[in-house]
Amino acid sequence: MLEIYDIGMRLGRRALLALAGTVRGENPSKFMRFACGQKKAVAEAVSVLSGLDRRRPTVWIHAASLGEFGIARPIIRQLKEKSDCNIVLTFFSPTGYESLKPKCPDGIDAVLYLPFDTSGNVKCFLDALKPDCAVFMVSEYWHGYLSELHKRGIPTLLVSAVIRESSPFFKWYGPLYRESISYFKEIFVLNDRSKDLLEGIDIKNVTVNGDPLFDNVSLVASTPWADKIVGNFADGHKVFIAGSLHDDEDLKMVTELANKHRDTRFIIVPHEIGGTIITHLREALDGKMLLYSQCNPETDFSDTQTLVIDFVGALAYIYRYATWAYVGGGFTKLLHSIIEPAVYGLPVAFGPNIDRKVVTRQMIDLGIGKSVSTSDELNTWFEGLKENPEKLREIAAVAADYVSKNSGATRRVVNKITENLCAKK
Known part of the structure; x- marks a missing residue:
């Protein structure tokens, strides 16, 4: 054979x-x-x-x-x-x-x-x-x-x-x-x-x-790292980050959420950078969007709702600037790492195809993760956390314990x- x-x-x-x-x-x-x-x-x-x-x-x-x-x-x-x-x-x-x-x-x-x-x-x-x-x-x-x-x-x-x-x-x-x-x-x-x-x-x-991924995310989270552009964008704001957006379903869910919550700043990190994705985002988002490559540390973000990271390799570090997260790939067989945002204590939403990874079910059971299939489900989950600092603190504590026990x-x-x-x- x-x-x-x-x-x-x-x-x-x-x-x-x-x-x-x-x-x-x-x-x-x-x-x-x-x-x-x-x-x-x-x-x-x-x-x-x-x-x-x-x-x-x-x-x-x-x-x-x-x-x-x-x-x-x-x-x-x-x-x-x-x-x-x-x-x-x-x-x-x-x-x-x-x-x-x-x-x-x-x-x-x-x-x-x-x-x-x-x-x-x-x-x-x-x-x-x-x-x-x-x-x-x-x-x-x-x-x-x-x-x-x-x-x-x-x-x-x-x-x-x-x-x-x-x-x-x-x-x-x-x-x-x-x-x-x-x-x-x-x-x-x-x-x-x-x-x-x-x-x-x-x-x-x-x-x-x-999973050694737990050791990796702990190492990343403990590594001193800062980005002046992202820091300037996030300064004084709670930020929703959408990482490794993989396909049209991911893009649709996240852009509709951003349009419903114009008072929230969004960082979007596509899985792969390409003209098609950038064009889609420009057409779908109601609020002003800027590409990272268009910015510098002094950029005025006062009227900008969404920052798109158009380079690869820094997502695991950028999660530290956020309050909530969505991870892409969950409408395919390739759900990306949901541990990366969890190590920072973030609640994490993702698409419905969750059987490929053991951690998805574990994080759902612990209340850290949430599987969503529609834009309405994502919005309901987000609204339940948006003005709930006590719940966010609870999730952060559970996430820290979960990562520690699996290291x-x-x-x-x-x-x-x-x-x-x-x-x-």
Whole structure:
């Protein structure tokens, strides 16, 4: 079955490279940027990895996109504190690669695209990387990579996995996934149900662990950070922040809420910056809107209701300026991080597709989070909190306790990585 998968991957890669050759203009779409990234992925990896200090062991950490990097970030920080090693971070999505490649975060020795999962790419990439340990985030089951890592005896860990009855392991095409997940030396899952399901298909190396995202958001929240433009906009006002707005449903809900509450200031942070989203916001919002890029620290915001953040990478820090939050992606399968605003004690609303993440149900049960399906539901939730400082204080206290109780997962993952590094010496 792996051979059939490899043929499919090779055909897909060939199509991507053909598409990459058609890119024109200054602002290609995310998919076209991905295609261009794959065109250079192998050559770039070979070039960059040749400069690693081979006197140190190498840990490969793979995250699908910038969201999963939030899980990896505290792992990287603690790992660097405990071990003198190279850390190579790969992304499949252009969002993560483009955000971190220009300036590698502290502790990371290289940021690369993960080359497409073909047998040739896999062998070339691993020959150049020479990892001593590999760590995959959440649900990255790249069959070619996992099979080759297993053949080479490279210990591989899966972190923050959630397994459900609907997961691919239990589908008609499940045998390939069951074989691939068996190659992980250790699997850290987020709940007991995930462990039970994996043990039901004879996967025994499973540990129930918290989510390193809690450690990451705590680190971000405790990091001194300020933005003069955002601070000027928020100064003396309560601010509603809408982060990672993902699709038209998100935009409709938030813009209608802003139009109903013209006395409230809004910060909107689209998941991806593009002319279409900006045009939509300009057309939908009744109050004056400014882009961050149009402003400076002395900008007069007296008649401005909405500030749109038209750059990426700072959302987790900007939440500290807000009183209430809405997180996008909940009308798709890609609800973004609702822990990021919760760490600041904010009540958080999000769309109705909540089954993908364990924390959504937990936060709803605790009264921190609220799933909404319509603009009216979002408005009702907001109005119940808008002039209720006592309720806001109560939510802030519950959120702080929730984040505190779920912290510490990173340490257990890092301990397991360092154990494997020591075993290979």
